[in-house]
Amino acid sequence: MREPERGALIWAPVTILVLLLAWQLLVMLLRPPAYLLPDPLSVFETLIARISLIAPHAWVTLVEMLLGLAVGVSGGVLTALALASSALLRRPLLPLLIASQAVPLFALAPLMMLWFGYGMTPKVLMAALIIYFPVASTCYDGLRQTERGWLDLALIMRASPLRIMLLVRLPAALPSFCSGLRLAAICAPIGAVIGEWAGASAGLGYLMIQANAQMQTALMFAALLVLIVFALLLYAATELVARWLLPWRAVSHR
Amino acid sequence: MVPVVPPAEILRISQASLCFAGDRPLFEALSLSLPGRGWTCLMGRSGCGKSSLLRMVAGLPVEVGRQGHAHIERRNGEGGELSVPIAWMPQRDMLMPWRRAVENVAVGAALRGQRWSDARERAEALLERVGLAGLGARWPDSLSGGQRQRVALARTLFEAGGVVLMDEPFSALDALTRLELQDLAAEVLAEQSVLLVTHDPLEALRLADTLYVFGADARLHAMALPPGDPPRTPGDVAVAGVQAALFERLRGTGGERTDA
Numbered sequence: 001m002r003e004p005e006r007g008a009l010i011w012a013p014v015t016i017l018v019l020l021l022a023w024q025l026l027v028m029l030l031r032p033p034a035y036l037l038p039d040p041l042s043v044f045e046t047l048i049a050r051i052s053l054i055a056p057h058a059w060v061t062l063v064e065m066l067l068g069l070a071v072g073v074s075g076g077v078l079t080a081l082a083l084a085s086s087a088l089l090r091r092p093l094l095p096l097l098i099a100s101q102a103v104p105l106f107a108l109a110p111l112m113m114l115w116f117g118y119g120m121t122p123k124v125l126m127a128a129l130i131i132y133f134p135v136a137s138t139c140y141d142g143l144r145q146t147e148r149g150w151l152d153l154a155l156i157m158r159a160s161p162l163r164i165m166l167l168v169r170l171p172a173a174l175p176s177f178c179s180g181l182r183l184a185a186i187c188a189p190i191g192a193v194i195g196e197w198a199g200a201s202a203g204l205g206y207l208m209i210q211a212n213a214q215m216q217t218a219l220m221f222a223a224l225l226v227l228i229v230f231a232l233l234l235y236a237a238t239e240l241v242a243r244w245l246l247p248w249r250a251v252s253h254r
Numbered sequence: 255m256v257p258v259v260p261p262a263e264i265l266r267i268s269q270a271s272l273c274f275a276g277d278r279p280l281f282e283a284l285s286l287s288l289p290g291r292g293w294t295c296l297m298g299r300s301g302c303g304k305s306s307l308l309r310m311v312a313g314l315p316v317e318v319g320r321q322g323h324a325h326i327e328r329r330n331g332e333g334g335e336l337s338v339p340i341a342w343m344p345q346r347d348m349l350m351p352w353r354r355a356v357e358n359v360a361v362g363a364a365l366r367g368q369r370w371s372d373a374r375e376r377a378e379a380l381l382e383r384v385g386l387a388g389l390g391a392r393w394p395d396s397l398s399g400g401q402r403q404r405v406a407l408a409r410t411l412f413e414a415g416g417v418v419l420m421d422e423p424f425s426a427l428d429a430l431t432r433l434e435l436q437d438l439a440a441e442v443l444a445e446q447s448v449l450l451v452t453h454d455p456l457e458a459l460r461l462a463d464t465l466y467v468f469g470a471d472a473r474l475h476a477m478a479l480p481p482g483d484p485p486r487t488p489g490d491v492a493v494a495g496v497q498a499a500l501f502e503r504l505r506g507t508g509g510e511r512t513d514a
Contacts, residue, residue, distance in 0.1 A: 147348070149344050149346060149348040150348055150350060152309075152312075152314050152342065152344065152348075153342060153344070153348055153361070154365050155313075155314060156312055156313070156314065156340055156341075156342045156413075157361070157362040157365045157366060157413065158339075158365075158366060159365035159366065160367075163364075163365050163366075163367060164365070167361075167364055167365055168350070168365075171350065171352040171353075172350075172352075174352065246352070247393075248351050248352055248393040248394070248395055249395075
């Protein structure tokens with residue numbers, strides 16, 4: 001998940017187009033019933049025809065994803081900072097953080113619904129929880145593994161612990177933070193949709209469940225398509241953030 | 255600039271001892287004196303503890319394990335509290351990739367919270383001095399190995415206030431660039447008291463005003479140097495002659511104990 005190659009921008013759409021074409025041909029040849037596998041053209045038609053139905057649900061899911069991302073990322077970063085700067089916190093919290101990664105978070109979704117109801121809160125929390133752990137652990141790793149030579153220099157230059165944190169350890173951890181952010185962008189839609197599947201009255205996940213129950217498979221695919229577009233946009237946004245945070249990465253290596 | 259008469263002795267090291275856990279001591283009650291200016295070179299085989307000694311002189315922590323110990327006393331020439339700042343030039347350039355070249359030169363000012371505008375001007379001047387005028391805005395990753403080491407040299411100059419410690423700073427460079435950097439370092443650090451740890455006999459013989467070899471007895475032995483002022487010409491017959499003798503001496507001291 002390093003920097004994508006330049007060619008990816010050209011080849012990804014071509015690959016997708018070829019796959020869509022193959023899907024279309026397959027459906028035209030095998031003629032499966034529409035409730036099993038609709039062809040891509042009718043999915044697009046449904047998307048456009050029912051956009052007034054889909055848009056409000058899409059908006060709800062988008063807000064859940066973004067709020068979850070904000071809560072999860074800031075929580076993860078703060079945890080990493082606390083762990084890296086205080087041995088007093090590290091001793092009890094680090095084993096807890098590592099052990100909690102083994103908890104199957106999806107299984108918590110019904111519990112969230114039980115505690116926080118059908119509204120947006122349990123979905124935001126679900127997304128935030130799924131995001132929190134990878135961000136906290138990648139950021140902590142980044143803060144912990146500061147190049148010793150840089151710390152040596154800072155010590156000899158008589159830097160205070162605060163300045164060492166701000167000017168050496170934090171910038172040195174930025175590449176790890178960006179990896180964490182990419183993971184978070186991938187996890188955010190999963191968290192939101194899992195939250196919605198556990199019980200909701202709005203959102204793309206809710207719409208998919210409803211469409212599925214009514215055998216409106218084309219509508220289900222249309223909702224899925226919107227979700228995929230959101231996920232890709234979110235991922236692209238993290239790439240932009242990474243480029244902004246790591247301007248030196250853009251220079252050509254000799 | 256007003257010429258300042260350097261003190262006869264700027265740094266006095268005594269009672270230096272180092273012992274890693276579960277091992278025999280690498281050195282005990284070692285003393286070393288640095289003059290007010292000039293190059294003191296330290297040679298020895300791998301594992302003799304010379305890099306650790308340099309870290310201890312710098313005041314940096316040395317990992318010795320639970321049963322080990324590292325101890326050193328650092329005084330100024332009069333035996334008082336050490337007051338001069340120490341500049342450090344490590345083996346790898348240790349440029350911070352998120353800081354532009356000029357920001358790397360002046361990183362010490364930023365780390366001490368000093369005013370950036372003054373620091374920047376000095377840093378630009380030092381970059382020019384090491385032959386990198388106009389490259390201040392470049393990221394380290396866009397510079398060649400030789401250019402990066404020049405930036406590191408400028409950073410060392412930025413910090414230099416009397417004592418400069420160098421841990422094989424030119425060892426990662428190709429032979430020609432290394433010679434160039436040695437000449438440049440000799441020129442720009444002429445007013446400093448430099449303690450250089452090196453593996454390279456030619457480097458030691460080119461740059462040293464005083465040369466010590468870590469002996470198998472864990473003592474420092476002063477070595478004879480070729481005539482002439484540093485930086486000496488690498489092709490010089492006298493340099494070549496002494497180099498052979500130095501090689502022999504280094505082989506004789508052995509990383510392993512050799513009982514004579």
